[in-house]
Amino acid sequence: MALQHKRASLQALIDDALAETPPGRVVWVALSGGLDSSLLLTLAAQACRRHPRPLHALHVHHGLQHAADGFERHCRRLASRLGVPLFVEHVAVERDAGLGLEGAAREARYAAFARRVVPGETLWLAQHRDDQAETFLLAALRGSGVRGLAGMPTVREWQGRCFARPLLAHSRAELEAEAARLGLNWIDDPTNRDEALDRNFLRLRLLPLLQARWPHAAQALASSAAHATEADSLIDDLAAQDLAALGGDAARLPLAGLAGLSPARQRVLVRHACRRLGLPTPPQGRLATLLAQLEARPDAQAHVAWAEAEARIWRGGLHLLRRQPPPRGAWPLAWDGRSPLATPWGKAEATLVPDEGGEACLELRQREGGERLRLAGRGSRELKRLLQEAALPPWARERVVVVWHAAEPVAALALPEGRWLAVAAGWSAHPVSSG
Template sequence: MTLQRFVDNALVNHMPGRVVWVALSGGLDSSLLLHMVAPLARRHGIELRAIHVNHGLQAAAGDFELHCRELCQALAVPLSVAHVEVEPAGRGLEAAAREARYRAFAETLAAGDRLWLAHHADDQAETLLLAALRGSGVRGLAGMPATRQWRGIQIERPWLTLSRSDLVREARRREIVWCDDPTNVETMFDRNYLRAHAMPPLRSRWPRLAEVVGRSAAHLQEADELLGELAAIDLAAAGGDPERLLLTTLRILSPARLRLLVRHALQSQGLPTPPAKRLAELERQLRAASGDRLPAIAWAGGEARIWRDHLFLMAPPVAIDPEWQRSWDGRASLETPWGVHSWSLRPWPHDPARPVLQVGLRRGGEAMRLAGRGRRDIKRLLQEVGIPPWQRDRLPLVWHGDELVAVLGALTAEGWRQTALPIPAAAQARFEDDG
């Protein structure tokens, strides 16, 4: 099958109204992809756009951007350029750049759009080998999927079964101009080292290396899908909420299934999984903890707590300012420095002009008048309704004049009503790494 046929087949099942985006770096692979997609998209009546992410990490970044602008102008393809800041923060430069790149994709593309990446079979082989060298599990060894849903965007890699040599031959035949990344020769980066020093002798010994490794990645992707189905079954049995799992269910699982469920619950929230030692300690705590204990296990980007016969999995809490306060109309979601609270609040049954509400945090000694119960201490009420201790000091308290009328998401005073609002999409979105 010719390269053109690969691209044409990928466009056949296009849904009307969706946009196809090509992630254009300016290198050989993505430049060739755009060259081949542009006339086919016009033939099929498909809207085609390109996105270039300028990481600003090298002197040649401006040249890459200029090349992409000139290429898109020549092909009459609209181009979006995203300038991003890469902040390694202990994750490594490559991982941080990838995160910034995907953040740019999420901010530029709309739900339902298709994003085409020009990864090929040699990239897939490198990804699997790097994952093996890092001790990754099934998901990491499964490499890059040919297609997947990510934040409502359909990510596709139409060339994942083709070798780079196929792409080079086609690019030269078409006399396509591209930019060579000067950092590709810097073997301080793991992928570059593998590409320069490990892949050539392996390919010399096993000429079909990329094809064979690609088949292994496909088998592992199937295994990962099956493990995901098993984890979903166990999640349903543990209550269905990935943030709050029943200990009674967790304790009857085998160690392997328990670890699988914890990883699945964390990934469902977009949170990183703990390293092996932290996961082992979490398992030990799960087996030993009584229902009212509060052991906490933390790792980079995540935290686990046990309370009232449940395992809570969450992101590390954001520091709060106990003096924080603001006014609120009670109608729209309340935004705070540590999150969005999607509740409305109004007098009930009477609803006069919008009341002026003040919002702050607990300072101790607050009380609220409840229907049929009179005034009650907030501390005891939060215990009664089952709010975990680590969440109590960050729940917004809402005042109407001198009267405490609500604790958002937990308690409502007599004469008032809280109503849940749809959660804003921006509050739900979390970054997911897609290789």
């Protein structure tokens, strides 16, 4: 009777998860072809027959091993048998991206999710309790903080999409029992036996030892991850309150306000602000270096960079921003003032035309220093002074280009956003100049 209850509860769990998805929107199942995802798709198909909802399966073909084509064939057979549309995304895993093979494959997989799953839709992932236990151990061994120890969330928003793991509270043994009852077939990934991969080593060597001594080890580790999730939520709430108290601008944290917080709350706030901005959070060492510079002298221009992000201290604020890619191409650039503007710093939506009409032969150059513009009602002004008046940060000044006409500077443009900082008399710019 207890076993039958577990079987019924597993299907009921999927039915309940389906009820939580937006009506009329597609529910996707990430289908690898293994036990977990094959079972999830089967239970989802049964739930959608009782409670009609559009259901699609998504298989990501990594192309990392000869067996990959076999995974795809299995997924096609299963989806066909269940009457579920299957979409296959072929990806190229960047082995030299510095993320390791597992990390690079994950990046490629999530890029495939973003291409196929539309914002507002739900994607179900098939991780279970044993996976959560492994994730907790890996995070602990890497010295992760509370957020890392929290492991995989049951539900989270990602770029407007809902990612959910409805099986996360159940063990692999329960999934195996249900799959056997349903007579399911699945594909075992041969790389799952490769103990050179950290997760496999934990699964094949360490967890069996722990469970031999403590039979409920996986459940206990997953429970610890749940406690960490709760603690992380409280910490995030505290950081949100601190951010609001400091003005609410995640991109600029006032130094005076930061100085009034304890070092622990400073660290939490900077990480929280980075997440708000969609930036990677700084590793522990980089964050310590950054916070150590909060007491820098007022005229100092401290700069700390990590991954695709950077932090700069300027005019009493800690500025968090995305690192701009290096320029691609060379200066100067010829421009007619009307055509789409493609520069070494990226594309910009901007136009610049003479007030008297007609064609203009313009040239874009990087700043060299000493440029002056004749402004309407203000006369000749040094560009350096105009940039200071515009309160343009020093790092943004590096991307200011000067537009020349007939050997005379007529405008200054901030890239890559295409914002006019100054426009000389006799010229009209769009968007409207702020100078």
